Amino acid sequence: QVKLLQSGAALVKPGASVKMSCKASGYTFTDYWVSWVKQSHGKSLEWIGEIYPNSGATNFNEKFKGKATLTVDKSTSTAYMELSRLTSEDSAIYYCTRDYGDFWGPGTMVTVSS
Amino acid sequence: DIQMTQSPSLLSASVGDRVTLNCKASQNIYKNLAWYQQKLGEAPKLLIYNANSLQTGIPSRFSGSGSGTDFTLTISSLQPEDVATYFCQQYYSGSTFGAGTKLELK
Numbered sequence: 001q002v003k004l005l006q007s008g009a010a011l012v013k014p015g016a017s018v019k020m021s022c023k024a025s026g027y028t029f030t031d032y033w034v035s036w037v038k039q040s041h042g043k044s045l046e047w048i049g050e051i052y053p054n055s056g057a058t059n060f061n062e063k064f065k066g067k068a069t070l071t072v073d074k075s076t077s078t079a080y081m082e083l084s085r086l087t088s089e090d091s092a093i094y095y096c097t098r099d100y101g102d103f104w105g106p107g108t109m110v111t112v113s114s
Numbered sequence: 115d116i117q118m119t120q121s122p123s124l125l126s127a128s129v130g131d132r133v134t135l136n137c138k139a140s141q142n143i144y145k146n147l148a149w150y151q152q153k154l155g156e157a158p159k160l161l162i163y164n165a166n167s168l169q170t171g172i173p174s175r176f177s178g179s180g181s182g183t184d185f186t187l188t189i190s191s192l193q194p195e196d197v198a199t200y201f202c203q204q205y206y207s208g209s210t211f212g213a214g215t216k217l218e219l220k
Contacts, residue, residue, distance in 0.1 A: 035209065045158070045201060047209035061208060062115075095157055100205040101148060102169070104157040 002026040004096050004105035011111045012086055019082040020108045022096030029077035030054040032099045036070065036081050039107075040092040048094075051079060086112045116140050116204050120212035126220040133189040135215045137202035142182050146206035149178055149187045152214075153198045161200075162187065194219065 007021040022034065036048040049060035051070040058070050067090075069082040083090055093107040117140040127133050137147065145165035150158035160169045162178035165185060175190045189196055197219055202212040 037211075044213045045203075045211040047203075047211065050209075059208060100163075100209060101150065101158070101203065102160050102163070104159070107157055 002098060002103045004098065004103055006094075006096060006105040006108045009109040009111070011113065013114055014087055014112055016086055017082055017084045018086060018110055019080055020094060020110070022079040022081075022105050024077045024079070024098070027098070029072075030074060034070075034072070034079040035097045035100065036068065037095045037097060037101075038092045039095065040089075048081070053077075053079065083110070086110075088112050116143060116207055116210050118202055118204055118210050118212035120200075120202055120215050122215060123213065124216050124218070126218050127192050128220045129192055129194060131192045133192050133196075133217065135187040135200055135217075137180075137185040137187070137212050139183045139185070139204055143204045143206035145181045146204055147178075147180070147185050148203045148205065149176075150201045150203065151196075151198045152201065158201060192217075192219075 003025045005023045010018050012018045030053045033050045033052050035050040038046040038048055047061050048064045048068050051058045053072040071080045091112045093109050095107045096105045119138045121136045147165045149162040151161050152158040161172050161176050165180055166178045177188050179186050199214045199216045201214045204210050
């Protein structure tokens with residue numbers, strides 16, 4: 001069965017960076033795009049971008065260019081997202097999904113606070 | 115950017131009711147639309163993809179319709195476990211989600 005296992009919650013200081021992971025299992029990792037989605041408290045969903053593990057190709061929501069960096073490690077079937085120059089606006093739950101969203105990870109909560 | 119507008123934002127209905135949720139795209143997205151259900155504290159779950167295809171394991175009381183700019187999610191007979199927030203998503207160009215419809219029991 002398809003599973004996406006995400007890293008645990010993070011508490012980070014303003015101005016710092018955070019890197020989170022999404023480990024895939026139950027399917028061929030290199031055959032599907034991995035997307036990342038942000039959900040701020042009580043709000044809707046924002047697509048951040050996507051990465052194709054086979055080639056490393058990426059596409060981004062313009063809003064998140066320069067904020068998010070997407071990478072993969074094919075040897076461990078793991079996708080990563082790094083968020084830089086964090087502010088309180090980056091406090092949210094971040095989900096990884098297979099393709100456009102047929103399977104979702106449980107989310108990683110990021111809290112930005114001094 | 116493609117904008118997605120959902121209506122209503124809040125819907126109250128009774129068990130057994132037929133419920134209709136709407137989603138409008140700011141431009142033609144053909145049938146590149148999905149519907150998700152999100153319960154409190156959980157990740158969204160895919161219900162419908164390609165506007166009208168039922169995801170495996172989803173009850174048949176859920177159905178989707180539409181193409182182009184106007185789409186609908188219908189629950190034929192509302193069940194208590196359907197209380198949730200429902201989001202539509204376009205994946206024709208990048209991806210954009212609607213603001214959601216919160217469905218509650220009357």
